[in-house]
Amino acid sequence: MQLPAENAPAHHGIAPHRCGECCTTLRNLGVRFHGAAVLEEINLHLHCGELTAVIGENGAGKTTLVRCLLGEIPHSGEVQFLDAARRRADSPVIGYVPQHSSFDHDAPVSVLDLFAASLAVRPACLGVSRAVEAAAREGLVRTSAEHLLHRRLGTLSGGELQRVLLGLALTPVPNLLVLDEPVSGVDHSGREQFYELLSRLRREYDLAVLLVSHDLATLARFADRMVFLDRRIVCEGSPAEVLRDPRVREAFALDSLS
Amino acid sequence: MSSAWLEPWHHAVSLLPFEWARYEFMRLALLAVIFISPLMGALGTVVVANRLAFFSEAVGHAAFTGIALGVILGLANPLWSMVGFALLLTLAITWVRRRGGLSSDTAIGLVMAFTVSLGIVILSRGGDFARYTNFLIGDMLGVTPADVVGLAVLAFVVLGLFFVFFNRLLLASANPALARSRARHPAAAELFFAAMLAVVVTFSLPWIGILVINALLILPAAAARNLSGHVAGYFRWAVVVALVAGVAGLIVSFYASTATGATIVLVAMGIYLLTLLVRGWSARTSS
Numbered sequence: 331m332q333l334p335a336e337n338a339p340a341h342h343g344i345a346p347h348r349c350g351e352c353c354t355t356l357r358n359l360g361v362r363f364h365g366a367a368v369l370e371e372i373n374l375h376l377h378c379g380e381l382t383a384v385i386g387e388n389g390a391g392k393t394t395l396v397r398c399l400l401g402e403i404p405h406s407g408e409v410q411f412l413d414a415a416r417r418r419a420d421s422p423v424i425g426y427v428p429q430h431s432s433f434d435h436d437a438p439v440s441v442l443d444l445f446a447a448s449l450a451v452r453p454a455c456l457g458v459s460r461a462v463e464a465a466a467r468e469g470l471v472r473t474s475a476e477h478l479l480h481r482r483l484g485t486l487s488g489g490e491l492q493r494v495l496l497g498l499a500l501t502p503v504p505n506l507l508v509l510d511e512p513v514s515g516v517d518h519s520g521r522e523q524f525y526e527l528l529s530r531l532r533r534e535y536d537l538a539v540l541l542v543s544h545d546l547a548t549l550a551r552f553a554d555r556m557v558f559l560d561r562r563i564v565c566e567g568s569p570a571e572v573l574r575d576p577r578v579r580e581a582f583a584l585d586s587l588s
Numbered sequence: 589m590s591s592a593w594l595e596p597w598h599h600a601v602s603l604l605p606f607e608w609a610r611y612e613f614m615r616l617a618l619l620a621v622i623f624i625s626p627l628m629g630a631l632g633t634v635v636v637a638n639r640l641a642f643f644s645e646a647v648g649h650a651a652f653t654g655i656a657l658g659v660i661l662g663l664a665n666p667l668w669s670m671v672g673f674a675l676l677l678t679l680a681i682t683w684v685r686r687r688g689g690l691s692s693d694t695a696i697g698l699v700m701a702f703t704v705s706l707g708i709v710i711l712s713r714g715g716d717f718a719r720y721t722n723f724l725i726g727d728m729l730g731v732t733p734a735d736v737v738g739l740a741v742l743a744f745v746v747l748g749l750f751f752v753f754f755n756r757l758l759l760a761s762a763n764p765a766l767a768r769s770r771a772r773h774p775a776a777a778e779l780f781f782a783a784m785l786a787v788v789v790t791f792s793l794p795w796i797g798i799l800v801i802n803a804l805l806i807l808p809a810a811a812a813r814n815l816s817g818h819v820a821g822y823f824r825w826a827v828v829v830a831l832v833a834g835v836a837g838l839i840v841s842f843y844a845s846t847a848t849g850a851t852i853v854l855v856a857m858g859i860y861l862l863t864l865l866v867r868g869w870s871a872r873t874s875s
Contacts, residue, residue: 400769426769437637437761438813438822444762446755446819448770453754455633455823482817483762495766508769 353377354399354422354506354538359407361394368394371562372407376506381532381539383553383569385546387581390560392542393429396510399540400426411505425499427492427509439483441475441494442466448498469501470494473527488513489520493527500531507532509541521545525552546573546582591733594619608842613729617848620731621834623739624792625804625852629830630750631785632809633823637761638778640785642693643681645802646700647786650677651793652707655720659711670793674786677703682779726797728838728848735795742791746784753777758819796849804849807856808833814863829859 359372369391376382386392398405411422445466446454452462463479470476475493478486486494492512499507509528513521529552532539543549549556549569556572558564558581565575572578579585594616601615608614635644654673658666677699684695711717759767760774767774789801796804812825837852844851 400765402765402768424769426766428763428765428769436813438816438818439637439758439762440818443758443819447758447762448755448766448772450755453751454758454819455630455754456751457820480818498766510765 353412354540355408355410355412356398357408357410359395359398359405359409361391361398361403361405367561369398369405369561373563374557374566376538376540378538379532379536380554381529381541381552382555382557383549384540384542384557384559385544385549385572385578385582386559392559393510395559396426396508396540396542399506399508400424422505423502425504425507427495427499427507427512429511429514437482437484440480441470441478441483441486442480444483444494445469445498445501449501465501469497471497472500472531473497487520488516489524492516492520492524496524496528496531500535503535503537505538507537507539509539509543511542511544513543513545521548525549528552546584594733594736606839608839613731614838614842616731616733616736617728617838618835619736620728620739620795621838621852622831623736623743624795625808625830625834626827627743627746627788628792628804629808629812629826629828630747630823631788632805632807632830633812633826634750634754634757634761634781635785635805636809636813638757638781639761640778640782641802641806642696643782644785644789644805646681646696646703647674647677647789648793648798648801649700650674650703650707651723651790651798652711653703654707654790655723656707656710667791667794670790671787673703674790675783678779678782678786682782686775723793724797724799725847726793726795726800726849728795728841731795738791742788746788749780749784753781757781796852797847800849800853803853804830804833804856807853807860811856811860811863814860814867829856829863833859 354374354376356372356374356376359369359374360367361369372395374382384392384395394403397403399409442458442463443454446452446458446462449465450459450462452459458466467476467479470479470493473493473496475490475497478490478494481490483491483494496509496512499509513524516524525548528539528541531537541549541553550573551569553569555566556569557566558572558575558578560581564577565572573584597619598612598615601609601618603609635641650673651670654670655666657673658669661669663669681696681699684699685692708717711720756767756772756774756777759770759772760778764774789805792804793801808826808830809822811829812822815825816822833856834852837855838848840846840855841848841851
């Protein structure tokens with residue numbers, strides 16, 4: 331059966347609970363650099379409303395996986411985005427929160443400018459339209475960061491900056507939200523707050539979230555699913571299952587900590 | 589080329605009660621400065637934010653080889669060989685950087701040393717280099733009506749394209765990965781901007797001078813950074829500082845009988861130092 335386009339259900343609205351229908355599917359994904367396999371046989375389903383954490387040692391291919399999803403590097407296999415009607419979305423909106431971004435303290439770029447550079451047609455050097463300012467404010471409200479709208483990027487703390495970048499990644503609300511080590515360089519309480527916020531937003535907007543991080547203890551509490559990556563998927567499951575796996579315990583030296 | 593359309597300009601400026609306003613070459617130079625300086629100030633905002641200052645320096649210095657190529661090819665006006673070579677250089681530097689292995693400043697440093705030496709060697713054959721010293725310090729007072737038309741067209745086209753690409757370049761300066769996730773193609777935007785910059789720098793060289801042109805790009809933007817905390821203010825201040833420095837520098841150079849390009853740069857430097865004071869003062873009063 332084929333749905334006419336105008337009847338397409340709006341995916342970007344606020345859903346009260348998980349739809350579990352739309353998902354991002356990675357099929358037999360592989361990446362080679364200079365002939366050597368960096369990633370191979372990656373098969374993953376990222377469901378909406380679900381937070382999937384990817385863990386692994388340095389060089390395990392975590393960032394490469396993120397770059398594949400963003401369409402930045404060529405890969406074999408397939409990445410498919412399906413919306414709630416199980417139709418293929420060919421140009422999905424992917425929200426991205428980059429790894430530790432550092433901005434010059436002096437750089438004359440405000441939070442609003444960052445939104446304008448991402449959303450607007452009018453060059454930010456000629457000012458920002460009311461519509462874009464409203465969109466920016468709306469994005470920041472989602473992450474309780476609207477008071478930062480006119481602050482210079484260089485003056486934000488690590489935690490504030492990550493809330494701004496998360497708000498930006500949610501404007502417009504994406505089909506898939508990808509975060510690459512979003513809280514490295516943020517202090518402990520800031521990290522907790524960030525994950526709580528992310529958890530709440532995932533439910534509120536029924537987001538499919540892929541999160542790359544080292545932060546095992548915190549992830550164990552917030553992730554729905556965990557994937558241990560070492561060039562291929564070594565094991566996956568609930569955080570409790572994955573953290574019990576001997577290969578994970580060895581890689582992260584979990585047993586020597588007690 | 590007929591320059592009747594310039595009559596209103598000449599008439600208006602000559603009404604000013606200053607000695608310099610009585611000379612046609614000064615009125616033409618003023619018009620050229622009014623087109624070049626804000627353009628340089630505008631492009632400079634991206635040069636500073638995206639760390640392309642060393643690149644623009646290299647493009648300016650590569651003009652030695654561009655001129656030499658023009659001489660070898662027997663061109664009456666070396667401008668086209670200069671522009672062509674600057675574009676070639678832009679591609680070469682981008683390619684070397686993309687291939688990796690060399691850090692960006694090392695790559696640019698190597699290419700710059702090569703093009704400067706090659707140009708000087710070719711131009712100095714037979715001990716004739718003195719003929720080209722005009723390019724080193726520039727000659728703003730030799731502007732012709734045709735030059736003014738060329739500059740005006742260049743300014744409008746480049747500013748138009750600059751506005752189209754501005755947001756992409758801004759996002760690329762903030763975070764390249766974020767820019768790519770927004771399908772803003774940062775690498776393509778930066779290559780396009782670099783090519784545009786190469787053309788503008790090369791076109792302006794005969795008037796400003798190879799030795800000082802880069803300062804005219806960087807100083808207004810550097811001063812503007814001290815005066816604003818957001819992009820629109822940064823841009824406005826850079827354009828205003830460039831225009832003020834350009835006009836003031838031209839007039840000072842007339843009375844002091846000095847090279848115009850270098851005089852403009854000194855005025856811009858003075859403004860930059862003032863902005864440092866303003867910044868220090870406002871930091872002290874706000875804390």
